[in-house]
Amino acid sequence: MSVELYRAAVLEHSRNPRNAGTLDSPSHRARAANPLCGDELEVTLLLAGGRVTAIRAAVRGCIIAQAGASLMTTAIEGATEAEARVRARDFRAALEDPHATLPPSLEPLTPLLELHQHPSRIGCALLSWLALERALDPGAGT
Amino acid sequence: MPAPSPYRGDFPILERRIQGYPLAYLDNAATTQKPRAVINALSSYYERHNANVHRGVHTLAEEASALYEEARATLARFLGAPSPRQIIFTRGTTDALNLVAAGWARPRLKPGDEILVTRMEHHSNLVPWQMAARERGATLRFAGITAEGTLDRESFASQLSGRTRIVAISHVSNVLGTINPARELIALAHAAGARVVLDAAQSAGHLRLDVRDLDCDFLALSGHKMYGPTGIGVLYGKADCLEEMQPVQGGGGMIEWVEEQEAAWAPIPARFEAGTPNIAGAHALAAAAEYLRPRLEPAQQWEAGLTAYALERLAAVPALQLYGPRDPARRAGVFSFNLPGLHPHDVAEVLDGYGLALRAGHHCCQVLMRSLGVTATLRASLALYSDSGELDRLAEGLSTARKALSA
Numbered sequence: 142m143s144v145e146l147y148r149a150a151v152l153e154h155s156r157n158p159r160n161a162g163t164l165d166s167p168s169h170r171a172r173a174a175n176p177l178c179g180d181e182l183e184v185t186l187l188l189a190g191g192r193v194t195a196i197r198a199a200v201r202g203c204i205i206a207q208a209g210a211s212l213m214t215t216a217i218e219g220a221t222e223a224e225a226r227v228r229a230r231d232f233r234a235a236l237e238d239p240h241a242t243l244p245p246s247l248e249p250l251t252p253l254l255e256l257h258q259h260p261s262r263i264g265c266a267l268l269s270w271l272a273l274e275r276a277l278d279p280g281a282g283t
Numbered sequence: 284m285p286a287p288s289p290y291r292g293d294f295p296i297l298e299r300r301i302q303g304y305p306l307a308y309l310d311n312a313a314t315t316q317k318p319r320a321v322i323n324a325l326s327s328y329y330e331r332h333n334a335n336v337h338r339g340v341h342t343l344a345e346e347a348s349a350l351y352e353e354a355r356a357t358l359a360r361f362l363g364a365p366s367p368r369q370i371i372f373t374r375g376t377t378d379a380l381n382l383v384a385a386g387w388a389r390p391r392l393k394p395g396d397e398i399l400v401t402r403m404e405h406h407s408n409l410v411p412w413q414m415a416a417r418e419r420g421a422t423l424r425f426a427g428i429t430a431e432g433t434l435d436r437e438s439f440a441s442q443l444s445g446r447t448r449i450v451a452i453s454h455v456s457n458v459l460g461t462i463n464p465a466r467e468l469i470a471l472a473h474a475a476g477a478r479v480v481l482d483a484a485q486s487a488g489h490l491r492l493d494v495r496d497l498d499c500d501f502l503a504l505s506g507h508k509m510y511g512p513t514g515i516g517v518l519y520g521k522a523d524c525l526e527e528m529q530p531v532q533g534g535g536g537m538i539e540w541v542e543e544q545e546a547a548w549a550p551i552p553a554r555f556e557a558g559t560p561n562i563a564g565a566h567a568l569a570a571a572a573e574y575l576r577p578r579l580e581p582a583q584q585w586e587a588g589l590t591a592y593a594l595e596r597l598a599a600v601p602a603l604q605l606y607g608p609r610d611p612a613r614r615a616g617v618f619s620f621n622l623p624g625l626h627p628h629d630v631a632e633v634l635d636g637y638g639l640a641l642r643a644g645h646h647c648c649q650v651l652m653r654s655l656g657v658t659a660t661l662r663a664s665l666a667l668y669s670d671s672g673e674l675d676r677l678a679e680g681l682s683t684a685r686k687a688l689s690a
Binding site: 174176178260261262 | 337340539553
């Protein structure tokens with residue numbers, strides 16, 4: 142396993158996760174679990190006026206899952222519901238395509254593209270996005 | 284001088300001599316031989332990449348997982364499936380058909396519902412439906428066959444009704460060689476509101492398959508009948524059908540999470556692949572599909588030419604009774620026949636003495652055997668490495684057997 146995956150930016154987000162925990166009165170919530178390792182997390186968010194005004198992720202998982210969730214919340218907080226869906230789709234597509242780059246809205250997540258070299262870990266980084274998609278569209282990604 | 288098959292040299296086992304004769308392997312409906320590309324895929328997997336899939340982050344686990352998922356994508360392309368997630372790896376056709384019967388049909392069938400099969404079905408596309416029908420109080424109905432050994436379309440159409448939930452049919456009969464008009468039958472079944480399960484065990488590797496063109500709801504095949512290894516096969520399903528299907532086996536790899544009293548299923552296709560899969564087999568089956576990709580069309584023509592020739596040669600064997608259509612355009616290279624008064628096992632034994640590998644028995648089609656009024660037949664079945672010289676040898680061997688055994 143290459144240490145390239147654990148760059149400073151990723152480690153920093155896993156040690157000091159942004160938006161960690163659970164909202165008390167979320168408008169939407171969903172869980173996701175990684176069947177391969179047992180990691181699980183819950184995303185809670187508040188949708189007000191069509192915008193994600195608050196979002197939290199409670200993560201029990203590896204560094205990639207934790208940093209991935211932290212980075213996800215920073216990319217989604219303040220986004221409109223439509224933007225959130227597009228960003229989820231864009232991030233998933235970028236991880237699945239070995240030659241992809243990220244759109245400007247997702248630029249801070251660039252260190253995670255190192256996962257192209259570690260396909261078995263892509264699911265770790267997508268876990269929080271799966272929960273986000275399920276929160277917005279119950280039934281998504283089943 | 285008959286021309287040898289251009290593909291013969293790809294199959295190491297065909298270098299063997301049996302009883303002093305070059306092996307004439309005419310038991311391809313039972314299992315085909317394997318080209319070097321498939322054998323190499325099996326050995327290179329174990330020599331270089333072996334690890335368990337999906338649960339590891341080390342390099343070999345990444346490689347094994349990638350090869351397994353690439354195999355899924357290769358089989359999706361081979362069948363024209365819209366997405367690799369619609370390809371479930373199974374142990375073979377039998378396993379695939381049992382999965383549909385137990386996981387999709389049983390939870391859906393109600394008393395009074397009907398399942399329509401044909402009289403030419405292999406036991407693997409019959410017994411699972413008997414089991415499902417008996418458990419759910421449904422009725423199993425049979426479309427008949429004509430005197431020539433083709434499907435009786437009137438019988439088929441007249442038995443379709445609003446009660447028909449499932450139509451389970453073989454694409455090519457493993458006894459008669461009959462090619463069923465799958466597309467047309469599927470359209471008829473759909474018009475009646477039924478879902479269709481196509482048993483492609485005998486067509487895969489011989490006919491071009493395109494699940495979107497066929498419009499079947501499920502399709503089952505065996506790797507070992509299309510030049511791949513034993514113990515691996517495929518169930519293709521339309522996405523909505525697979526989403527509706529219940530897993531039949533629980534275990535590792537098929538869950539999203541597990542609590543003490545319950546579990547949530549992983550997405551398709553992993554939901555249906557509990558336990559460590561046949562990774563090497565899937566990889567080698569993909570090698571078989573890749574071997575076939577540029578060869579399938581010319582091989583199909585080669586086999587069609589041999590089919591016409593075989594019909595001619597067999598018709599010229601005195602007293603030989605051939606079952607199945609005489610029109611080469613309506614059949615594949617599978618020929619069942621008998622020599623009157625002789626038991627097929629005795630004839631097969633004599634033929635083996637000439638290096639001819641044929642099968643004798645009921646071919647897992649006892650319902651069809653009863654329709655034909657026999658208990659067993661001899662069967663010769665072709666592959667892309669067969670040639671007309673082998674068919675000449677078969678015709679001579681049959682004449683010799685008749686004289687030797689009738690004395």
